[in-house]
Amino acid sequence: MTVLKEKIKKDSRALIQDSETKDLLSRSLQYLKAGYPIHFTGPSGAGKTSMALALAKKRKKPVMLIHGNHELNNKDLIGDFTGYTSKKVVDNYIRSVYKKDESITETWRDGRLLEAVKNGYTLVYDEFTRSQPTTNNIFLSILEEGVLPLYGSKLTEPFVPVHPDFAVIFTSNPDEYAGVFHTQDALLDRLITIHVDYKEVDREAKIVSQKVDIKEEKAKAITALVADLRKGCKKNGPSLRASLMIAKLATEGDIPVDGDNEDFKRLCKDILGHQLSRCLDGEQPLKEAEEMILRACENMKVTE
Ligand SMILES: Nc1ncnc2c1ncn2[C@@H]1O[C@H](COP(=O)(O)OP(=O)(O)OP(=O)(O)O)[C@@H](O)[C@H]1O
Numbered sequence: 001m002t003v004l005k006e007k008i009k010k011d012s013r014a015l016i017q018d019s020e021t022k023d024l025l026s027r028s029l030q031y032l033k034a035g036y037p038i039h040f041t042g043p044s045g046a047g048k049t050s051m052a053l054a055l056a057k058k059r060k061k062p063v064m065l066i067h068g069n070h071e072l073n074n075k076d077l078i079g080d081f082t083g084y085t086s087k088k089v090v091d092n093y094i095r096s097v098y099k100k101d102e103s104i105t106e107t108w109r110d111g112r113l114l115e116a117v118k119n120g121y122t123l124v125y126d127e128f129t130r131s132q133p134t135t136n137n138i139f140l141s142i143l144e145e146g147v148l149p150l151y152g153s154k155l156t157e158p159f160v161p162v163h164p165d166f167a168v169i170f171t172s173n174p175d176e177y178a179g180v181f182h183t184q185d186a187l188l189d190r191l192i193t194i195h196v197d198y199k200e201v202d203r204e205a206k207i208v209s210q211k212v213d214i215k216e217e218k219a220k221a222i223t224a225l226v227a228d229l230r231k232g233c234k235k236n237g238p239s240l241r242a243s244l245m246i247a248k249l250a251t252e253g254d255i256p257v258d259g260d261n262e263d264f265k266r267l268c269k270d271i272l273g274h275q276l277s278r279c280l281d282g283e284q285p286l287k288e289a290e291e292m293i294l295r296a297c298e299n300m301k302v303t304e
Pocket residue numbers: 012013014015016017021042043044045046047048049050051171173207211240241244
């Protein structure tokens with residue numbers, strides 16, 4: 001007889017696919033198959049990256065992941081010469097004859113984009129609006145002309161043709177978030193942009209209860225509390241990520257999901273306090289945020 005002593009750990013990275021998520025994934029896959037790049041946009045923590053990775057996996061081709069960054073440049077994307085290799089052959093077989101043959105070649109390393117384009121990988125370009133628009137210009141040639149230009153690389157061929165299996169999935173936060181650049185219309189015009197927003201309380205609760213070992217009713221009490229506080233934020237409010245943190249820490253620390261419990265209230269204040277305070281304009285935003293959290297805890301209902 002097998003005795004199960006340890007709790008089975010739930011897969012914390014798997015995408016929980018309810019019918020709406022499945023539907024979105026299958027539509028997106030269809031668009032990708034037809035040759036159109038997909039662009040998931042929406043607020044932080046709405047699930048864009050998870051969705052992009054799950055979609056990429058569905059194509060059953062190797063997946064290349066690039067993160068947008070203001071320092072990303074063509075050398076990172078196309079590649080660069082990384083140094084020199086020298087080869088020297090000294091032939092002194094006949095003592096009176098000394099022959100030296102020396103050659104020096106530059107060593108080239110393919111960039112991530114070049115590798116993906118050449119081999120037909122699925123490229124996930126996460127948070128692409130964090131890169132400079134001039135860096136992203138290269139995607140115009142890829143998407144429009146089907147070639148990757150090798151300008152500025154000193155390589156002899158002018159471009160590399162895009163492999164027919166190559167596909168790209170972009171993700172971004174909308175323009176009003178800090179640290180992002182405005183995307184050129186010409187690029188946006190070539191993408192199918194799908195808005196990924198926060199899910200309803202019940203859908204979020206299903207995800208939380210499946211990812212963390214917690215009953216759905218308790219998960220719902222947490223996601224409802226977080227969604228309630230999110231309403232007070234115009235942007236960057238607490239997301240599903242915060243609900244997952246509360247659920248995980250409550251489970252692991254044996255803290256009851258109960259709005260009257262002091263440990264639970266402390267946990268909610270730690271996880272939600274700072275983020276919520278950034279949405280408030282008052283003189284003491286953190287204090288105000290903590291009071292809002294305590295009120296939300298008082299109103300919390302767990303229906304068992
Ligand atoms: N359908 C889902 N199933 C399982 N987990 C999910 C799902 N949607 C979102 N998550 C979880 O929610 C959290 C946030 O998701 P993700 O990182 O994909 O969001 P994002 O929109 O890309 O956020 P950001 O813009 O901050 O990068 C992650 O922990 C992710 O695993």
